[in-house]
Each structure stands twice: as C-alpha cells, then as structure tokens.
Amino acid sequence: MMGFPHISQRVGLFQEVASILIVDDRPDKLLALETALEGLQQHIETARSGEEALRKLLLQDFAVILLDVNMPGLDGFETAALIRQRPRSESTPIIFISAVNDTDNHVTRGYSLGAVDYILTPVIPEILRAKVAAFVDLFRKTEQVKRQAEEHAQLLHAQAARAQAEAAKERMAFLADASSLLVASLEYEQTFVNLAKLVVPRLAEFCLIDRMNEAGGIEQVAVAHSDPEQEDQLRKIRYPGPDETSHGAFRVYQTGKPFVSNRVDEKVLADLVPERDREFMASLGITSFAAVPLHARGRIIGSITMVHTEPGAIFNQDTLWLAGELAHRTALALDNVELYRRANEARQEAEAASLAKDHFMAMLSHELRTPLTPVITHLVRLAAEPALPESLRHPLDVIRRNVELEARLIDDLLDLTRVGTGKVHLDPEVVDVHKLLCNAVEICRSDFEAKHLELKLDLSAKDHFVNADPARLQQVFWNIIKNAVKFTEAGSLEVSSSDGKDGGILIAIRDTGVGIDPTLLSRAFQPFEQAQHGKGGGLGLGLAISKTLVDLHGGEISLHSDGHGLGTTVKVGLPTVAEPVAVASSEKPAARGSERQLRILLLEDHVDTNESLTLLLEMQGHQVTQSFNVATALEFATTRDFDLLLSDLGLPDGSPGEVMKAVALRNGTMGVALSGFGMDKDVERTRGYGFRHHLVKPVDVGRLEEILHEVSVVPKKELAEVK
Structure with missing residues (x-):
C-alpha cells in the first residue's frame, strides 16, 4: 500500500491510478522510458540515482520499479538489494534495464535479488508497456483486496464497538437501577x-x-x-x-x-x-x-x-464483572444501613444526653448558688463592720464583686436551664416599676462611678405599677443596665420611663457605648451571643433570659443600634395595673463563731484556696497548720495533735483517707472534707474515708463556723463516738 506524502497522490490512489518509478542516471533514457509508458496513463516518478530512488521509496509505494543496472554510486543491483531490505517494498516488482549484454551473469544476479524481469536496450515500447501494465493491474487488484479487507475489518470493529457500547450501556443502566433499589x-x-x-x-x-x-x-x-x-x-x-x-x-x-x-x-x-x-x-x-x-x-x-x-x-468475564460491581454497591448500601443505624442510635443518645445535661445544669447551678449566698452575705456584713481594718476593705470589695459576678453567671445558667425545660416560675404581685428601676440602678451605681459615666434618670411614666414577679423583673432591669455599663467606656447612660401609646409603660435604657453591628441585631436575644466576645466577661445569656422573662410577663422587649460606636437602646414594654403594693423586707441572722481556739490541719493543694482559708480561720483565732500534699500532711499527723482536719478530696499524690486515719488514730481528731463534687456518691466516699462532714466548694462559711463551734464545745471523746 502506498504512503501518502502528498494529497494529489492520495487522490490518485483512490482513483485507481498507480505509481511507477523509473531509475536511470541518463536523462535521455529517462525521457525515452517515460515516453514509452505515457500511454498507460499512470503516475510516473523518476530518479537519477539509487540514492534518490531510495528516498522516494520512503515517501510512497510503487506498482513497479524500472531500474537501470549501470549507474554511478549505487548501481542497480545494490539499489535493488536495499529496496528488498525494506519490508514495505520487499515484494515490489523490479524490472532491470541494461545495455550490457552479459546475460548470464546479470540476469542470474538480477533474479537472485528478486527481479521479475531483465530487459536489454534498446527497449521495445510495446513490450515494455505490456509488461508494466500487467504489474500495474496486479498492483491495483492487490490494493483493492487490501482496501476491502481493511473496510471489512473496520466494519467488524465498528460492529464490535457498537455491541460493546450497547452492552456497557445496558450494564450501566442495570447498575443504576441496582443502586436505586439497594x-x-x-x-x-x-x-x-x-x-x-x-x-x-x-x-x-x-x-x-x-x-x-x-x-x-x-x-x-x-x-x-x-x-x-x-x-x-x-x-x-x-x-x-x-x-x-x-x-x-x-x-x-x-x-x-x-x-x-x-x-x-x-x-x-x-x-x-x-x-x-x-x-x-x-x-x-x-x-x-x-x-x-x-x-x-x-x-x-x-x-x-x-x-x-x-x-x-x-x-463469562462480563457477567462476573457485573456481579462484582453489584456486590460492591451492595456493600455500600449495607454500610449506609449501618451508618443509619448508628446515626439513629447517636440521635437517641444525644437526646438522652441533652435531657441529662439539662438536669445536670439545673442541679449544678442550684448546688453552686446555695454556698455562694452566705459568702456574699458575710462579705457585706464584714465590709459594714466599723472595726474592719482599712487594709481589708479593698480586698473584700474585690472579692464581693467577683462573687456577685459568679453568682450572676450561675443564676444565668440556672435560668437558661429553666427556660429550656419550661420550668420558669413566677410569683406575681403588684409592684412599682420605678422602684425596681431605682433598685437596679443602685446595685450598679459603683460600676457607674468606676467608669465615671453620667447617669440620667427620667422616670416620667404616670402609670408605673405592674403585676409581676419583683425579683424576676428587677433581674431584667439589672441585666440590661449591667450590659449597658459593661459596653460603655465613656459617656452617659439614660434610664427612662414613659406612658405607652397603646397603654402600659415603656422603659428605655440608652447608652453611648460600642453599639451593635446591624448584622448581629437579629441574633442579640439568642443564648451565648455577645456584641464583643470576651468583653467584660459573661456568658451572653442576659438578654436571652431577659426576653423570656419579659414574654412571661406579657410584655415586649426590643433592641436598637445605629452601628458600631453609636450606642444601644433597649426598650421594655409592660401592661400596667392600678393598685400599688408595698414590699416588706426581712433581716438575716448573723452566724455564730467558735468559742475556743482550735488546732486545725488544713490539707489543700490549691494555693489560693489554702491561703484564703488559713487567713479566715486565723482571723477567728484558730491555729492553722498548712499542708499542700498528702506526704506533708501525714508527717504532721504523726507528730502533732490536732482538733480538726480540713481536707480537699482531689489530691495529686494520694488519698485524704490516709491522713484522716492517721489523725483519728493519734488524737481522735474529727475530719471535714472540702470538695468541688457534691453528689450522693461523693458524700458516701467521704464517709468511707472517715470524715464527719462534707462541704461543697466554695465553702459555706456559716456552715463551717457551725462545725468549728461544734468541735470547740464538744469533748473529743464524744465526737469520736458519734458516727
């Protein structure tokens, strides 16, 4: 089959025109041979050397080659030998043409190189045309057979490809249906x-x-x-x-x-x-x-x-591939089944955990709030004591503010849990909104003064009595005012009241603080949202709880800010009633102290807690031996006498039970456990160590003083006998 270096040759091939190559070093002989073959109406190529002929053979195939025997450089025989070495031309017919009448040697050598004929010059044109025409006809028929074979092969290939494509399409459709069904x-x-x-x-x-x-x-x-x-x-x-x-x-x-x-x-x-x-x-x-x-x-x-x-x-292989793919997709479907089962179990566990969390948060907040109440009470009482040294007033004030902040955070957590479970309880009575606003302002007055904020109070509402839970409503006002102070570094704060357009009372609290980005306004009443995270502490629960409380009172609360640095206004609207009712107050009795000096071994690894308890106990006249680990406490317990052991439960180097056993054996000493855990199992564990009492941190100072009094007035022998 011919090569296709030129488009004209490709066209010629498909029109049944064959190519003939004439190789001779003499132009006159080339012209004579070309003239003799013109009547065949085929494409004729000429070459004047063996080298040129070989180059042309690299570009295309020929039906027959007329090759002169005697040429300078590569002669005809050498050229024929090289032609036969090329696979594409090894069977191309070669006719040798020579003027040398050395018939036996030349003819024998020519035929040995695969020549089909050997012609002596002068060439008779009719004989040459007849011989060449026969080879051209043979070439045409051979090429036709090749083309038909190729076309048939292409047809078979196309049919096979189409069948494969249809089979593949059917397989994919089957697998798609399988995936849907699985x-x-x-x-x-x-x-x-x-x-x-x-x-x-x-x-x-x-x-x-x-x-x-x-x-x-x-x-x-x-x-x-x-x-x-x-x-x-x-x-x-x-x-x-x-x-x-x-x-x-x-x-x-x-x-x-x-x-x-x-x-x-x-x-x-x-x-x-x-x-x-x-x-x-x-x-x-x-x-x-x-x-x-x-x-x-x-x-x-x-x-x-x-x-x-x-x-x-x-x-067969196709069926097995399809079965394997089906098995793979089935495995994926089964994995999905397993994931769904696990997700369903996880959802049920999450729901159970959520309920447990709500219960835990309610219990935790309640337990933490209870011991903080006497702490705040005693701090206020001590701060009002005329004989209190001036050096202690600032530390007590710092402690009071931080304990109040802690109490607020715990109250927020407790209230959030109550809101989530729908268990917020109100004790409504007729109250004066102006009085509650003034109380909230007074509670926050020290915060105003610390920041040098100007307070503007304008209580102009004529109808200012509402049916509400006074503690809860004051909590709302206190939350809003505390937020305003927290986010205002300079400027003023305005608290006002006015009569609502449709009745009721409208309370507005405006500040000149950082303001709120408009994109955050829609989320301001969601739990844990803050205008500036980390600014002034807090959990971001105040507004969320305030909204719930206002809603429960049948009112409305809204928030407005023009943007960052332009302040914030919170408005609360409440329905009013006609009759005011005064609210009575009560006094809390002071706790009693111990009656004699006690020798106390204090085992607490937290340095601040150890030092603060030591200071408190020594101020009451007791002798305190500090220990920060079990090893040191055991050394003291075996060499000294004590009236009381105060010990933390979570110690890094051992069990407090060892120390309790040591002091009890030596001197019949009573033990009081201090712990951040207050569940029943924790109390039982404390008793297993031999402790008489279990106090939850932060320590209830009033309860501790009662225990100190008990130890100071009851003989050790009687204490040891009481279990």
Missing part, C-alpha cells in the same frame, strides 16, 4: 431481598444470598428464582455450621475471592457438598454457578451465589 430500604433484610431480585433473571435463573452469623456459621438471608414456585425449595437448602469449614459454601469466605464453576457434575458436587445433601442439590438442576463475596467494613459479611439451570449457560 438504597430504597434502610433495613438489612430488605436490602438483601432487593439484591436477590436484581440478580434474577438478569444474571442467573436463581440466586441465593447468605451471610456469616455470630456463631461463625452461614445462614440464608434471601432467595429469588425465575419461577417463584421454586423459591420454597431453595429455602430448604441446608447451610453448614461453624464446625463444617470444609463445606464448599465456606470457600468464598475463606479466600475472599469469587468462586466460579461453569460445569457442574457429580465430581463437582462431591467436592463441594456433603454426601447427605448431594441428591437434593442435584435435583435443583444446576448447570453452572458463580459466588462472589460481599465486603463491608473491612470484612466479608456475606456472599451472592448466582446459578444457571439452562444447559450450556456459563458465567
């Missing part, structure tokens, strides 16, 4: 049933799905048959137990690879099935089968067994 259920059993129905009749006449059970045996989970009446018979197939690992059904599980047999006879059944089951298996009419494993979560959980009962039906 994800239609989130139950293991139904997924297996769907899988069996996919296999039959697309891949086999019947299908068995089995899986490994917890005991290590194999059990059937789904069957399908092209004849539904035969499915009951398939369900009677006996599966091997965990002790029958030689059974053929285990082969897929053991190898993790597909197992195929395209011929099932007595020998195959004898190799795979126990003798007692062979007759039954033979009755199923099995002619071939293929089993593929189901891989899920890194292990083989089951297998798909596809069975042909039609004579001659086999499982």
Whole structure:
C-alpha cells in the first residue's frame, strides 16, 4: 500500500491510478522510458540515482520499479538489494534495464535479488508497456483486496464497538437501577431481598444470598428464582455450621475471592457438598454457578451465589464483572444501613444526653448558688463592720464583686436551664416599676462611678405599677443596665420611663457605648451571643433570659443600634395595673463563731484556696497548720495533735483517707472534707474515708463556723463516738 506524502497522490490512489518509478542516471533514457509508458496513463516518478530512488521509496509505494543496472554510486543491483531490505517494498516488482549484454551473469544476479524481469536496450515500447501494465493491474487488484479487507475489518470493529457500547450501556443502566433499589430500604433484610431480585433473571435463573452469623456459621438471608414456585425449595437448602469449614459454601469466605464453576457434575458436587445433601442439590438442576463475596467494613459479611439451570449457560468475564460491581454497591448500601443505624442510635443518645445535661445544669447551678449566698452575705456584713481594718476593705470589695459576678453567671445558667425545660416560675404581685428601676440602678451605681459615666434618670411614666414577679423583673432591669455599663467606656447612660401609646409603660435604657453591628441585631436575644466576645466577661445569656422573662410577663422587649460606636437602646414594654403594693423586707441572722481556739490541719493543694482559708480561720483565732500534699500532711499527723482536719478530696499524690486515719488514730481528731463534687456518691466516699462532714466548694462559711463551734464545745471523746 502506498504512503501518502502528498494529497494529489492520495487522490490518485483512490482513483485507481498507480505509481511507477523509473531509475536511470541518463536523462535521455529517462525521457525515452517515460515516453514509452505515457500511454498507460499512470503516475510516473523518476530518479537519477539509487540514492534518490531510495528516498522516494520512503515517501510512497510503487506498482513497479524500472531500474537501470549501470549507474554511478549505487548501481542497480545494490539499489535493488536495499529496496528488498525494506519490508514495505520487499515484494515490489523490479524490472532491470541494461545495455550490457552479459546475460548470464546479470540476469542470474538480477533474479537472485528478486527481479521479475531483465530487459536489454534498446527497449521495445510495446513490450515494455505490456509488461508494466500487467504489474500495474496486479498492483491495483492487490490494493483493492487490501482496501476491502481493511473496510471489512473496520466494519467488524465498528460492529464490535457498537455491541460493546450497547452492552456497557445496558450494564450501566442495570447498575443504576441496582443502586436505586439497594438504597430504597434502610433495613438489612430488605436490602438483601432487593439484591436477590436484581440478580434474577438478569444474571442467573436463581440466586441465593447468605451471610456469616455470630456463631461463625452461614445462614440464608434471601432467595429469588425465575419461577417463584421454586423459591420454597431453595429455602430448604441446608447451610453448614461453624464446625463444617470444609463445606464448599465456606470457600468464598475463606479466600475472599469469587468462586466460579461453569460445569457442574457429580465430581463437582462431591467436592463441594456433603454426601447427605448431594441428591437434593442435584435435583435443583444446576448447570453452572458463580459466588462472589460481599465486603463491608473491612470484612466479608456475606456472599451472592448466582446459578444457571439452562444447559450450556456459563458465567463469562462480563457477567462476573457485573456481579462484582453489584456486590460492591451492595456493600455500600449495607454500610449506609449501618451508618443509619448508628446515626439513629447517636440521635437517641444525644437526646438522652441533652435531657441529662439539662438536669445536670439545673442541679449544678442550684448546688453552686446555695454556698455562694452566705459568702456574699458575710462579705457585706464584714465590709459594714466599723472595726474592719482599712487594709481589708479593698480586698473584700474585690472579692464581693467577683462573687456577685459568679453568682450572676450561675443564676444565668440556672435560668437558661429553666427556660429550656419550661420550668420558669413566677410569683406575681403588684409592684412599682420605678422602684425596681431605682433598685437596679443602685446595685450598679459603683460600676457607674468606676467608669465615671453620667447617669440620667427620667422616670416620667404616670402609670408605673405592674403585676409581676419583683425579683424576676428587677433581674431584667439589672441585666440590661449591667450590659449597658459593661459596653460603655465613656459617656452617659439614660434610664427612662414613659406612658405607652397603646397603654402600659415603656422603659428605655440608652447608652453611648460600642453599639451593635446591624448584622448581629437579629441574633442579640439568642443564648451565648455577645456584641464583643470576651468583653467584660459573661456568658451572653442576659438578654436571652431577659426576653423570656419579659414574654412571661406579657410584655415586649426590643433592641436598637445605629452601628458600631453609636450606642444601644433597649426598650421594655409592660401592661400596667392600678393598685400599688408595698414590699416588706426581712433581716438575716448573723452566724455564730467558735468559742475556743482550735488546732486545725488544713490539707489543700490549691494555693489560693489554702491561703484564703488559713487567713479566715486565723482571723477567728484558730491555729492553722498548712499542708499542700498528702506526704506533708501525714508527717504532721504523726507528730502533732490536732482538733480538726480540713481536707480537699482531689489530691495529686494520694488519698485524704490516709491522713484522716492517721489523725483519728493519734488524737481522735474529727475530719471535714472540702470538695468541688457534691453528689450522693461523693458524700458516701467521704464517709468511707472517715470524715464527719462534707462541704461543697466554695465553702459555706456559716456552715463551717457551725462545725468549728461544734468541735470547740464538744469533748473529743464524744465526737469520736458519734458516727
């Protein structure tokens, strides 16, 4: 077949025009030969040397080559030898033309090089044309046969490609349907049933799905048959137990690879099935089968067994690929089933955890708020004591403010939990809104003064009595005012009241502080939202709780800000009533102190807690021995006498029970445990160590003083006998 270096030659080839190459070093002979062949109306190429002829052969093929024997450089014989070495031209007809009449030598040599003829000059044109025409005709027919063969091969290739494409399209459609059907259920059993129905009749006449059970045996989970009446018979197939690992059904599980047999006879059944089951298996009419494993979560959980009962039906590579892909998608579907099951369990656990968290937060907030109440009370009482040294007033004020902040945070957590569970309780009575506003302002006055903020109070509302829980409503005002102070570094704060347009009272609290970005306004009443995170502490619960409380009172609360640095205005609207009711106040009795000096061993690894308790106890006249670890406390307990052991429970180097046992053995000393844990199990653990009392941190100073009084007035012998 010719090469195609030029478009004209390609066109010529398809028009049945052949190419003839004439090689001669003499122009006159080239012209004579070319003239003699013009009548053939073929394409003629000329070359004046063997080298040029070889170059032309690299570019195209020729029907016949006329080759002069005597040429300078490469002669005709040498050129012919090189032509024959090239695979594309090794069979091209070569006619030698020579003027030398050395017939025997030249002709013999020419034919040895594969020449088809040897012509002496002068050439007779008619004879030359006849010989060349024969070779041209042969070349045309050969090329025609080649083209027909190529066209036929291309047709067969196209048909095969089309068949493959159609088969691939059918496979993809089948797998798409399989994926849809496999994800239609989130139950293991139904997924297996769907899988069996996919296999039959697309891949086999019947299908068995089995899986490994917890005991290590194999059990059937789904069957399908092209004849539904035969499915009951398939369900009677006996599966091997965990002790029958030689059974053929285990082969897929053991190898993790597909197992195929395209011929099932007595020998195959004898190799795979126990003798007692062979007759039954033979009755199923099995002619071939293929089993593929189901891989899920890194292990083989089951297998798909596809069975042909039609004579001659086999499982080829395409079918096995399709079965393998189906098994892979089934494994993904089963993984989805497992993920759904886990997600469902996680959701149930999360719901249970959420309920437990709400209960825990309510209990925790309550337990933390209880011991803080006497702390605040005693700090206020001590600060009002005329004899209190001036050096202690500032530390006590710092402590009071931080304890009040802690109390507020704990109250916020407790209230948030109550809001979440719908257990906010109101004790409504008729109260004066102006009085509650003034109380809230007074509580925050020290904060105004610390920042040098100008306070503007304008209480102009004529109707200012509402039916409300006074503590809760004051909490709302206090939250709003505290927020305003916290986010205002300079400027002023205005608290005002006015009569609402549609009745009721409208309270407005305006500040000149940082303001709120407009994008945050819609989230301002959500829990844990803050205008500036970390600014002034807090949990971001104040406004969320305030909104809930205002809603419970039948009112409305809104917030407005023009943007960053332009301040914020919070407005509260409440329905009013006519009759005011005064609110009575009560006094709390002061706690009593101890009556004699006590020798106290204080075991506490937290330095600040140890030092603060030591200072408090020494101020009351007691002698305190400080210890920060169990080792030091044991050394003191075995060498000194003590009236009381105050000990933390969570110590890094040992159990406080060792120290309690040591002081009790030496001197009958009573123990008081200090702990951040206050559950019943924690109290029981404390008693197991031998402690008499369990105090939850932060320590209830009033309760501690009662215990100190008890120790100071009751003899040790009596204390030791009381359990």
